[in-house]
Amino acid sequence: MRQRHRPWADDFLRDNTGLIIPEAEEKKGRWKEVFGNNNPIHLEIGTGKGQFIAGMAEKNPDVNFIGIELAKSIIVMAGSKVKEAGLDNVLLLHVDAADLQGLFAENEISAIYLNFSDPWPKKRHAKRRLTFPTFLEQYEHILQPGGEITLKTDNQGLFEYSLVSFSEFGLKLQDVHLDLHSIEDPENVMTEYEEKFSAKGQPIYRCRAVFA
Secondary structure (H helix, E strand, O other), rough: OOOOOOOOHHHHHOOOOEEEOHHHHOOOOHHHHHHHOOEEEEEEEOOOOOOHHHHHHHOOOOOEEEEEOOEEEEEEEEHHHHHHHOOOOEEOOOHHHHHHOOOOOOOOEEEEEEEOOOOOHHHHHHOOOOOOOOHHHHHHHHHEEEEEEEEEEEOHHHHHHHHHHHHHHEEEEEEEEEEHHHHOOOOOOOOOOHHHHHHOOOOOOOOOEEEE
8 A cells, every 4th residue: 555655754753763763773682771671572563553552552551662664654653643642661663574683682572463464465475474484483583482472453364374374383372363352352452454444344353372
């Protein structure tokens, strides 16, 4: 999908380097120092407009959150949302998530969120899926022992593929839901896509996968 050009994006990035971190690879292994505390760090890959990460940060002030988003026109919207909410436990990275080990040290992250990731439905594009084994290898490296991945999607094909990929990689599946909104989960924070799809009656799939 083509992203809308936002003329103010470059100015926002320049003026908010304490929120949207430039040269993030230089902070590898020092993210708790950047946050200024020893709280656990949760990572969202594909932050979008920031509704999820801002909501989670507000509900969990004793957790630090890092959001990765490649699209400049979108990450500045997430940054605006975080800034307006006055959240000091969120940092954003305007980078590609392909090289997570270049951004985070071993065992530096406690949890990972994959929310409504691009399903890349064509078989020849499988390596681009965020639950492909090469990504799982990176997650295993940067996550602490017992760290978990939470996946939410409206795409049944991606969900089924991910369950198999997680299992074959040796992760333990937990909290598998084929229709998340059929249950009451007060801890669930919805993304923009989640609100949109659920309003249309589409089921939302969710699972947690834990590294042993």
